[in-house]
Amino acid sequence: MRRVVLSWRWLALHVFALAVIAGCLRLGWWQLDRARSASGTIQNMGYAGEWPIFAGFAAFMWIKMVREELHPRAQSSADGSPDAGDENSSGDGRWQLGSNADAGPDEEPDEELDAYNRYLAELHARAQANQR
Numbered sequence: 001m002r003r004v005v006l007s008w009r010w011l012a013l014h015v016f017a018l019a020v021i022a023g024c025l026r027l028g029w030w031q032l033d034r035a036r037s038a039s040g041t042i043q044n045m046g047y048a049g050e051w052p053i054f055a056g057f058a059a060f061m062w063i064k065m066v067r068e069e070l071h072p073r074a075q076s077s078a079d080g081s082p083d084a085g086d087e088n089s090s091g092d093g094r095w096q097l098g099s100n101a102d103a104g105p106d107e108e109p110d111e112e113l114d115a116y117n118r119y120l121a122e123l124h125a126r127a128q129a130n131q132r
Contacts, residue, residue, distance in 0.1 A: 025052060028052045
């Protein structure tokens with residue numbers, strides 16, 4: 001386990017997440033008791049069902065945050081261009097929607113798609129020229 005998840009900030013987040021989950025479950029139990037009482041209504045029964053769902057969502061997000069911290073995804077470069085491995089990127093920061101090279105043997109070339117990709121490449125070239 002990485003030390004990052006055991007830092008003071010993360011320990012505080014762990015305590016907070018556990019408090020939220022416990023609080024939601026406690027509120028669900030309280031609403032269930034209210035629903036069973038003489039003055040209880042169907043609305044209390046609905047709330048009794050909602051609070052455990054909120055607790056489950058909090059647990060899901062907590063687990064997701066910890067996993068993301070332990071195994072971060074590849075981020076875009078500092079200049080905002082996508083990674084070379086991005087499926088929509090041509091590897092040099094230009095975006096394209098696909099090409100006729102992607103077309104299968106039974107598919108016809110799409111001239112409109114190629115024209116749009118040329119337009120995107122032209123816009124990218126202009127933006128690069130303006131940055132210099």
